[in-house]
Amino acid sequence: MDDASLEDLLQRFGFSDKEVDTYLTILALGEAKASTIADDAGVSKRYVYSIAETLEDRGFVEVNDHVVPTTIRANEPEDVVEALTGDLQEMRPALESRFSRTAPRSESFEVVKSRVTVLKRVAELVDRAEVEVTLAIPYRLLDEVAEELRAAVDRGVLVVLIVTDVDPAADLELDGLASVARAWEQPMPTMLTVDQQAGIVAPGEMLSRSDSTAQAIVFAQEQLGPVIVGSFLGNYLPMAAEVYTADPTGLPATFQDFRHAVLEATLHLRANDAVRARVTGRSVSDDLDVAELEGQVVEIRQGLLEPATNDFPVENTLFVETDEGTFSVGGQGAFVEDFEADAVELLPSE
Template identity: 50%
Template sequence: MTESDDSALARQLAHFGLSDTEIQTYLAVLENGEAKASTIADATGVSKRYVYSVCEELEDQGFVEVNDHVVPTKIRAKRPEDVIEILSNRLEEIEPALERRFSAAETRPQRFDVIKSRVTVVKRINEYISEAEYRVAISIPHSTLPQVREALQDAVERGVLVLLLVTDTDTDGSEFAEYDRPVASAIRSWNVPIPVMIAVDRELGVISSSEMMTVANSDERAISLAQKRIVPTLFGSFLANFWLSADEVYVIEPAPLGRTYESIEHAVFQATLQLRAGNSVTARVEATSNADHEATETVTGRVLETNQGIAEPVTNEFPIEHSLVLETDEGRTTIGGHGAFLEEYAARTITLEDAE
């Protein structure tokens, strides 16, 4: 084996956690096939006692066999194919953890798409709803609702907050109460042809004119976007410009307590429903303090009130304000969501529990 081969092999072995001394010892054993500790000591420049110690570590990791039933003790290198199998098994053992970590960190490419077909718009809306993890806000003509109804119902069943604004209709909401499954967490209606829009979580969105969905052979275009910096703004525009101007026609029953929410809007909405039902609620919040944006801490307290703009009567001062006011052991404190700046804490997760 040449010096360059030795260096390359040493670098590869280091990737598997072997120290420099273990690598040099193992290479010396490989070179000899089987050798006495004294021979390995001479080749590596370390004491014979230390060779025994290092070889025991190498034996535990499956690289060598130490035969101490003979005198002097012999160290034998395991067959290369056996070592490769051991190393391969180690890689297979960490694969599930790597996959989980990769999935958690994987991000969708940021993009804009111009859509020319109504069929494609509906398909994209259904696709995005099916991917929702915690929040959907959608405005859509009443005539188009049947085409996305099932996807919205599935999202509600998954525990997603669904805000549905039905346009071009004078519905009083009675039809929604008759559905076999809730189609949304809250529904408002507005008898005007406002733009079709959907904002899913903090990343996915679609915008089109109402005409594209309701007029045959329309030459209008829609925009589909996957943009983390823009979709939250789209959600805020939905609340401020359209939601609050429409009439509330349906609000879902409060979910059972004991659930954890990643969306501040959903947690505040559910806490509001519980308080209005006369229930006492405790919130356990994993949050970062606005005084220290890095350290995560647990804040627990009884929910005193909520600031929200989803269910009537609205209690927030501006449309995107959604927060909890808690009574903790240290006194009153306020909990906001992602990027909160008015509140004392920015929540990562919120668990609502029975305070009784």
């Protein structure tokens, strides 16, 4: 084994570059004073003493501090390997007890050539939704997936729906099928995302013409999901007119989907209900170093409900007034806000 391969292996055991250089120097010298090791490894004498304690704890060296000057001796490689092997074997039962035997998440694409199959896939995916659905579909085909949409809403999934090819002023039957729904007279692609991980994109003509040769794509790909959601919210939702909004959820309520929390907080504030938020996640701003925020929701930026209050189409932000100040909160991947939320609990204000 060459030196580069040995260095890579040591790094897998948590060694930094400097630690690797220092340990290999000790191995080459066998036993030496800290000053000698420091000169050969190109590090400070103080660093050698510091790393020697760590290496001794790991079983790689022995520090002889009962002599003057102190020397550091490399342990026999056979003993080092035996100790490491023993540690790994000791870890095995604990690792196995915590291991969840789930199937690996697959990433796939499927080409669909028929309208019937597209609608079948939409129903199947909506039925699997856990936190969020975005769907654009011709209104005349809504009944084909209405049962699955209603069930998703009933189990607490955020459903953002656009019905297309229909007059927004018409008497549309949307009650219970969405959290918020909009209508657009124009045709558009049928688009579905479920939990930002899977979905469908089908050209508009594929569902409007029986003789169409167009094809749809069904995908299960984590990197593609957010892109489709961004296009749905940024390019198409603002073009449609709001025609239905569900009643606000009773509080307290906890949301894993940040957009859902923003929607519900907006509905409550517009109903003149003061709302508090308890947010868990992580700090984004250097001025904030906490894992949880709690306080009054004093401002919201969003584009799910009309009128939009955000500065750009996909912005969804809660402003939470705490005892330490007012901080902006965004969803997963937040970078312009002060705090990135994993979960939000909305509570009635005391």
